[in-house]
Amino acid sequence: MSDRETYAIVGAGLAGARAAEALRGAGFGGRIVLIGAEPDLPYDRPPLSKEVLTGSMPPERTRLRSAEEWAADEIDLYLGTRVTRLLPAERRLLLAESTGRTGSLRVDKVLFATGGRPRRLAVPGADLEGVSHFRTLADALAVRPHLVPDAPIVVVGAGFIGAEIAACARQSGCQVTVLEIADVPLRRVLGDEMGARYARYHRERGVDLRLGVNVDRIEGDDRVRAVVATDGTRIETSCVIVGIGIEPDLEVAAEAGVATADGILVDEYCRTSLENVYAAGDVANAPNPYLGRRVRLEHWQNAQNQGIAAGRSMAGAAEPYGEVPWFWSDQFDLRLQLAGHISPDHKIVYRGDPDSASFCAFYHRDGVLHAALGINRPREVRAAMRLIAKRTRVDVHELAEEGRDLRKLTPLPA
Template sequence: MAEPSFVIVGAGLAGLRAAETVRAEGFAGRVVLIGDEPHLPYDRPPLSKGVLDGSRSPDSTRLRDESFYVDNDIDVVVGRRVAALRPHEGTVELADGTIVAATKVLLATGGRPRTLAVRGADLPGVRLLRTLDDAVAVASELDPGAAVVVIGAGFIGAEVAASARTIGCEVTMLEAAPIPLGRALGPDIAERYGAHHRARGVNLRCAIGVDAIEGTRRVQAVTTTDGVRYPAEVVVVGIGIVPNTELADAAGITLGNGIVVDETCRTSNPAVFAAGDVADFHSTVVDRRVRRESWQNALDQGAAAAMSMLGKGSRYCETPWFWTDQYDLKLQMAGTPEPTDDVVWRGDPDSGEFCAFYLRDGILTGAVGINRPKDVRAALALIMAHKAVPAELLADPSIDLRKATR
């Protein structure tokens, strides 16, 4: 009988976590981790923060040293693209024609940045930010005093704007929605986050579209739909990602908002699994199908998929948690708050340190905190336990939630 071989397509956090997990669980077969970038697996959150502002070196983003893969007998194939899945044959094919045996396959293919469909979007100096090479390229152009236009005020756009201002760039941030980060944070906190950016010198324009990007040999300006022209030496487009589902689609695997998986991270093909940014799964927290683009989901779902590949899987129960660092503000979000939830404030919401708790019929459903990490961590445990928590306890900053709710 041939040696079992697990092939993991995508060398990001979810893929690496899966490889680590199968080895930690004693899998003795071959493990192949394939990535189309020319780098060992690295951490993405620093790309829009420390790598841009110079406080982190590109090499420091590596998730594991090369010796880890040798010690754990993980074959890492970098800089090569998987061209086709052939699960009925038990193989995958690389773009150069190489055939790799694959008893089971994990698709941790992530996503690619959405592009801006306007005139001039292909000019030199117009950048996307998803990969380590993207971050290095953007960082090389963020000189003090440079005119930078960031298109999109979601988390990536806001982090780029904060990093550029930290360096001393002149930053304009354009957002099509009425408020920045509104879909993720809700209007109360989103408005306040916008105010923090404006207070630090970002020219934040909301409810505005981009008409064109101007320039001859290189970008020179961005023109918005209201006719205003913003000078730009660098433009960074951060308007979301598109899940990389092409391999699954070509293999006849069911797609939705990503690659559809069951409660054990298995796709419609029993030999193929999916995890991370690309996976469309049923969340037990919100009781609907979702696709999560977060560090925590990639970590947890990568491990869960690995357990399922080993035949040890159980229902994947997500732990919704997210953070972003901008300026001296650390924002953390736990749970899945909805706009109709009741909000309880702890601390002054107009300050740089507060927490908002979200209650639905008395049950804690979410928490968003700025510079209150202990409160958010405590809230996460209560959210996952579906605990009813008195509003007066949540509102009192002198009460340690970790102790009060044991």
């Protein structure tokens, strides 16, 4: 492999960073260019809506590596730089820097790890100062000074990002109002029963959670002063934080002719429909052998591990990628972990009291475990992942038995 070869990674988040490291680890000796639209060194996102927001973690601790460590691996960082076009026939990327300068880069292989952009709140006043569409380190640092005792804060969206932000704001002593258009928060991920439990948990801790309500408009002068909800109520506030999901950042890939459908379509080796073009992380829509369908995952685990798989694939050390989906969320004193995927037709078996702060919910169909949700039960969720991966059929009464080692359950005939 010639040292003159250049591999570019578009997107300097977790997936892109791990792909760059994996390329070097797999023996690629050519040039690696990691291109990020943000000016910051590649960083980890989960602390943004938790420790960074509360001030318990300084921004520099979110960095995945230091500048010196990137340089030691001879990985070139193009930060504050956007890719505006991919020209496949010319093997060239067109670039625009935050300073306004433009240029191009000749490449032999490209990985899109562009993640997503926050969905915008399409209402009057959404562009006022003090309204944050929460996604980046800069967003977290801009919101943090507003989280002071008795400050009125409005959070739009009760998904995981919104719920984590609401918990942080409430723990900081803020008066927190959350507006959620659905009648059950987190229904798509957790189902009705667990979504309702989370609503109750937040309300018990002082969050004014309003369901079935959206934003009609945002009022202000030089900055935001109030939110008017669709039910007509007016909520005075000094800060509005919007967390209503992301849209995959795929326009450059699509314009170049890469196949897309709710993300960039890839195979099990992270390859797209164009030769020498790959994708990984939040933007990639990939087949998942454990779910039995294509899926685009916005999870930390997937970004890291699929990024590693993509880097190895680019280097010629490809192995099929597919893992049981897993993620976590910290809210107040609860750590929620979910492995697998919940469907409405699953039956639930509880281990522990579901009204307590420590239990597991196992989701099965005819004794075959498909998902496990744990509240402050990390070991059991980890053990359940093996059962989900193997599609093991078990005695559901054993799932419910406290103290029973999930690794030693009696397998039943399929």
